[in-house]
Amino acid sequence: MPHVVTQACCGDASCVYACPVNCIHPTPDEPDFGIAEMLYIDPSTCVDCGACVSACPVGAIVPGHRLDEKAARFVDANAAHYGYTQRDAVRFPVQQDWRLPLAPIDKPKAVRGGPAVIDIAIVGSGPSAMYAADELLKQPRVRVTVYERLNLPFGLSRFGVAPDHTSTRLVMDLFDEVARHPNITILLNTEVGRDVTLDELRAKHTAVLWAGGAPTDRPLPVPGVDLRGVQSATSIVGWYNGHPDFVDAGPDLSTERVVVIGNGNVALDVARILTADVDALADTSISRDALASLRESKVREVVVAARRGPEHAAFTLPELIGLADGSARVWVDPADLVGASVDGVDDPTIAAKISLLQEISQRERPAEPFIRLTFGQTPVAIEGSDSATGVRFAHEGSESVLETGLVLTAIGYRGVPVPGLPFDDATGTIANVDGRVTDTPGVYVTGWIKRGPSGFIGTNKTDSGQTVANLLADIEAASPGR
Structure with a gap:
């Protein structure tokens, strides 16, 4: 079985330049390189030489026969990029001559002229x-x-x-x-x-x-964002990673429900850390102050609320696979996926996200604390007087309030x-x-x-x-x- 790119992919393309058979795409010369969610190995071309493994700075490339269960989905994720499924050995027509030539590996030319140093x-x-x-x-x-x-x-x-x-x-x-x-x-x-x-x-x-x-974070333009109990997800990331600017940004974890507005990778990271097994986190680089706070946490549910539907999910497929197949407890209410379908979806990444979300929705609601992914929820206002008590969302023409004492905004950087x-x-x-x-x-x-x-x-x-x-x-x- 060929090598497989997995969740840790950083996209720096070192593997592309190391590959002798041009089987890793997109390359920096290809138009979708800047927007791809990861790089992919073509299993029909890979010769299992291992050059990419040595080149990868984050250990994201693994021989197919050494994949553990948590990474098994990446076999299909890599193959689907090329229009076929590896696991079922079903080959669809693939045009092999569309690729640009492998980017050349040239030694940098010395600068002529200019100062001596x-x-x-x-x-x-x-x-x-x-x-x-x-x-x-x-x-x-x-x-x-x-x-x-x-x-x-x-x-x-x-x-x-x-x-x-x-x-x-x-x-x-x-x-x-x-x-x-x-x-x-x-x-x-x-x-x-x-x-x-x-x-x-x-x-x-x-x-x-x-x-x-x-x-800085992009501001959420709704009333109530200045209430106590509302802060950016970025500040939480800085807090649990020990960033000097966010030492005092620790959230109040006495609430049973946290609402994260936005569903990019940062939103998933924060939700995962707030619901993680604290003993498992103890073996990581997490801030010791954050670890102590998490041990006392009363959070039972983290709702990650997206404004648009699952076909527009901002999180990447690798992050969703990591969430679904890792140690996180994650759930999607089947009602949130009514109407979502892979029919007519040409993008294999989007189709894979929808399929995996549908699979998650068929699982039993997990034990607390858990993460709930929800879609089609447009934030209208943060409710409360001195501090946040809930988020008012608009959904399909009606409005409702989701009670919470902690609201985290995760709608991008600036x-x-x-x-x-x-x-x-x-x-x-x-x-x-x-x-x-x-x-x-x-x-x-x-x-x-x-x-x-x-x-x-x-x-x-x-x-x-x-x-x-x-x-x-x-x-x-x-x-x-x-």
Whole structure:
């Protein structure tokens, strides 16, 4: 049986470049790379060489014969991307010549001209920053200084990944390796705007690469969001991961029901942690303060409420599979799936989500505490006077109130303006063209503050590669005699 990409997939495409037979897609050259929920191995082409296993930074690729029960669905998930089912050995017509050529693996060309030492400042040390540093350090004349305001590096890969997703967190080993390069310096507890100004960075360095991410939440535009007992899911993630900004963000877990508005991967992460076996969490990197609070929790149900139907679910298929087949207790009321069907659905990922949700809905309601996924619920208002007592939802022309003492909003991230740089308020990004900051020579962006909050940890690799290529090209073009 061929190799299989599983839930931990970070999408950084290292496996694509390692594969000798071009069986892993989408590649960075293909139009759906930026929106794919994971990468997929074609079982008809895979030769079981194992090159992808060695290349994967998060251990997401497993030989098919070694898959455990929790990962068994990924056999079909990989095969379905290519139009057939591996497990049933049923082969549908597959057009084999549609693929683009395997992206070439070229050694980076040395920058000609420019200063003897190319000194680059990177603001932030999250995934986009570290992937950019890795690419820059392939140039022997480049020196990189990373300015990180926190006391620990690596941003969302440290403080944004759920503590029980231990495989995904392995990407920090890759970043540790980058950080050991002799030509990089990481300055912790150093905030641009407080300890050093942007103008000072521009004067000191050949170029500045801003990789500050999208650190705030999109606001939920309904009455009552300012009530006590309403907070962002992001703050909960920061709290249980020990983020210094969210040490005091611990929620009141004395309520029996928590309502999460939004159903992306962050919403599922928070719901899973709030209902998890605390003893199992004790063996993870979870904050000890959060662990103590969870031991005293009175939460019996976490409702993850989506505005649209299951065909528009924001969570990814890998996350849903992990939730359904892992240790989480999850349930869907069959009434919420009335009318949902895979008939006429061309996208195999959407069809697989609907099918799995239907399967979950046929299970017995699990023991408490459990997660309930619900759909077609549009939040109208948060009820309560001083603190939240419920959420008023509109559903199919009527309204109802779901009682709760804790409401978590999880409807996306947003970038914030950076003094001295042009900001696109519509997209929540620093205005740029392919990473070059608009009307600001020598300043570049990468990551979510460049493209908006989309993609996964590994998506930043190709994104940062584009920015770095443009940065180095500009330095070369500006050299005398060029």
